[in-house]
Amino acid sequence: xxxxxxxxxxxxxxxxxxxxxxxxxxxxxxxxxxxxxxxxxxxxxxxxxxxxxxxxxxxxxxxxxxxxxxxxxxxxxxxxxxxxxxxxxxxxxxxxxxxxxxxxxxxxxxxxxxxxxxxxxxxxxxxxxxxxxxxxxxxxxxxxxxxxxxxxxxxxxxxxxxxxxxxxxxxxxxxxx
Numbered sequence: 001x002x003x004x005x006x007x008x009x010x011x012x013x014x015x016x017x018x019x020x021x022x023x024x025x026x027x028x029x030x031x032x033x034x035x036x037x038x039x040x041x042x043x044x045x046x047x048x049x050x051x052x053x054x055x056x057x058x059x060x061x062x063x064x065x066x067x068x069x070x071x072x073x074x075x076x077x078x079x080x081x082x083x084x085x086x087x088x089x090x091x092x093x094x095x096x097x098x099x100x101x102x103x104x105x106x107x108x109x110x111x112x113x114x115x116x117x118x119x120x121x122x123x124x125x126x127x128x129x130x131x132x133x134x135x136x137x138x139x140x141x142x143x144x145x146x147x148x149x150x151x152x153x154x155x156x157x158x159x160x161x162x163x164x165x166x167x168x169x170x171x172x173x174x175x176x177x
Contacts, residue, residue, distance in 0.1 A: 009067060018067075040053075066082075127174050131168040149171065149173070150171055
């Protein structure tokens with residue numbers, strides 16, 4: 001998938017170093033919400049083990065991880081994953097983050113719109129959803145800008161890396177919205 005000067009593509013093992021650096025450069029921002037990713041990618045070797053796990057899930061079509069690449073320098077600037085895939089209901093959850101240096105420039109808005117269109121076309125999903133902390137104003141604004149609607153707040157729905165149990169706002173987007 002391409003938009004402007006960026007490409008969204010599946011993560012592969014040849015991406016090990018770039019993927020590690022994307023996480024490592026943003027570790028502080030990601031640590032509370034991307035718990036598994038942060039805990040399992042502390043070194044290049046542990047990142048390789050983690051990537052093998054997620055790439056195996058991709059082979060089984062239960063999880064898909066994508067990177068957003070700046071075509072001008074091939075730098076990884078963001079990540080989007082597709083998880084909790086329910087083919088019976090035709091829905092899946094999205095997770096995403098942007099490198100801090102690229103945040104606030106509208107790139108993730110374009111990437112998320114492009115990615116949603118791809119998911120509705122390629123996977124024939126009827127619904128995409130995402131979850132975010134009520135205080136994550138940037139993600140809430142982005143979600144609404146991309147056509148997601150608040151479906152509710154689920155109380156005590158997620159444990160952060162530090163062990164805090166938090167509420168999450170659920171957003172959904174239907175294929176024809």
